[in-house]
Amino acid sequence: MKNKYLKNVSTLKYMPDKCVGCGMCVNVCPHRVFDIKGSKAEIIDKDSCMECGACAKNCPAGAIEVKTGVGCAYAIIMGKLMGTEPTCDCSNGKSGKCC
Amino acid sequence: MVHFSNKNIPQISTQLTFSDVVNSWKARWGINRMSYILTPGLYAVGNPDSNSPVLVTANYKLTVDTLRKELQDLNAWILVLDTKGINVWCAAAKGTFATNELVNRIAEVKLAEVVSHKSIIVPQLGAVGISAHEVLKDSGFKVTYGPVRAKDIKEFINAGMKATKEMRTVQFNMIDRLVLTPLELTAAIKPSIIVLLLLFLLNFIGIKHFGIKDLYAYLGALIAGCVLTPVLLPWIPGRAFAFKGWLLGLIMASLFLPGENLLHDLGYLLVFPAMSAFYAMNFTGASTYTSFSGVIKEMQYAVPSIILSICVGVIIL
Numbered sequence: 001m002k003n004k005y006l007k008n009v010s011t012l013k014y015m016p017d018k019c020v021g022c023g024m025c026v027n028v029c030p031h032r033v034f035d036i037k038g039s040k041a042e043i044i045d046k047d048s049c050m051e052c053g054a055c056a057k058n059c060p061a062g063a064i065e066v067k068t069g070v071g072c073a074y075a076i077i078m079g080k081l082m083g084t085e086p087t088c089d090c091s092n093g094k095s096g097k098c099c
Numbered sequence: 100m101v102h103f104s105n106k107n108i109p110q111i112s113t114q115l116t117f118s119d120v121v122n123s124w125k126a127r128w129g130i131n132r133m134s135y136i137l138t139p140g141l142y143a144v145g146n147p148d149s150n151s152p153v154l155v156t157a158n159y160k161l162t163v164d165t166l167r168k169e170l171q172d173l174n175a176w177i178l179v180l181d182t183k184g185i186n187v188w189c190a191a192a193k194g195t196f197a198t199n200e201l202v203n204r205i206a207e208v209k210l211a212e213v214v215s216h217k218s219i220i221v222p223q224l225g226a227v228g229i230s231a232h233e234v235l236k237d238s239g240f241k242v243t244y245g246p247v248r249a250k251d252i253k254e255f256i257n258a259g260m261k262a263t264k265e266m267r268t269v270q271f272n273m274i275d276r277l278v279l280t281p282l283e284l285t286a287a288i289k290p291s292i293i294v295l296l297l298l299f300l301l302n303f304i305g306i307k308h309f310g311i312k313d314l315y316a317y318l319g320a321l322i323a324g325c326v327l328t329p330v331l332l333p334w335i336p337g338r339a340f341a342f343k344g345w346l347l348g349l350i351m352a353s354l355f356l357p358g359e360n361l362l363h364d365l366g367y368l369l370v371f372p373a374m375s376a377f378y379a380m381n382f383t384g385a386s387t388y389t390s391f392s393g394v395i396k397e398m399q400y401a402v403p404s405i406i407l408s409i410c411v412g413v414i415i416l
């Protein structure tokens with residue numbers, strides 16, 4: 001059964017005008033958010049986006065933007081308490097994504 | 100696991116020994132996690148030559164273990180990046196498994212003199228930190244993203260460096276979730292001690308009387324949030340982790356109701372499910388599909404509700 005998280009929250013932005021259809025976004029996305037339709041990429045499942053940023057980082061045409069961040073409540077709480085950016089602080093031994 | 104061959108390039112074995120297995124078990128429970136660091140650089144698997152594929156990985160020993168045991172009967176080079184002993188995905192998010200580190204490491208090990216081709220295989224999850232077109236520009240090596248899981252690497256290579264959709268997708272199945280629960284429990288030790296100290300304090304100054312029954316209820320809440328919610332995750336109704344945890348916590352707490360008077364029972368139902376919700380919410384960090392924006396949204400509702408529920412519950416208990 002597929003895990004589904006909250007809907008309509010992802011900050012993913014895709015600008016089809018710039019896309020050169022290389023398919024890198026399809027290759028790197030761990031949640032099949034993109035697909036190639038014809039000669040361009042298309043977002044097919046935006047709600048599965050976890051804002052990891054792999055697609056934007058590997059799009060040679062700069063056609064993708066996304067605000068990346070850790071999807072980790074613990075990190076966000078610690079960030080708030082310490083007044084720093086939330087980071088996956090692996091040294092606390094938590095988190096499977098992290099370590 | 101490492102020994103030196105004639106060409107002075109360290110050789111990695113594809114066999115995991117008994118102590119490798121024990122170590123990975125210890126790491127799962129959070130014992131000595133940070134001491135599993137491998138020296139970055141180029142390693143050989145089998146008898147690679149100048150045509151053999153180059154696989155890039157992190158210098159967390161468990162990551163290298165997972166990779167090397169899939170490489171039996173294969174001749175390949177392994178380029179280990181300095182990720183400070185952290186796995187590929189997290190290191191990529193933290194910026195240690197990164198374009199710069201890769202480009203510098205390629206230069207440092209003189210990869211262009213070791214292999215005659217210009218291609219390297221980077222695990223797909225490393226794409227979070229690596230920009231393939233920049234690596235090409237800065238090093239001349241073309242990055243091909245390999246499968247998400249090391250177990251698919253042979254099939255990927257044999258298929259001519261082609262990954263199926265399955266190989267490209269991160270999963271989070273029951274086993275994946277189950278192996279994470281020990282870490283959730285160890286992470287819950289600290290908050291648990293605080294909870295128990297508070298109970299003890301309240302007992303001590305004689306405001307309330309907490310007994311062994313309450314301790315059982317607390318342990319129930321802990322199990323609901325740290326073990327049952329992760330394991331049953333996709334089958335529990337709702338999408339927010341805190342909600343899922345609260346729901347299971349509610350079922351769990353109802354099993355422990357003292358049933359002496361209504362108010363006391365109500366207190367139980369306010370305190371313990373909220374604790375389960377808190378622990379479940381912390382599992383977002385271990386999951387492989389939650390986004391920053393999503394967790395922020397979830398917390399906006401969950402954190403105030405949890406705090407309120409626990410406070411009111413403790414007062415009426």
Ligand code: SF4
Pocket residue numbers: 012028029030031032033034048049050051052053054055056066
């Ligand atoms: S940010 Fe990550 S999950 Fe979202 S579309 Fe890009 S690659 Fe996929």
Ligand code: SF4
Pocket residue numbers: 018019020021022023024025026040041058059060061062063064
């Ligand atoms: S990576 Fe960029 S250019 Fe390539 S297909 Fe995706 S959006 Fe288009």
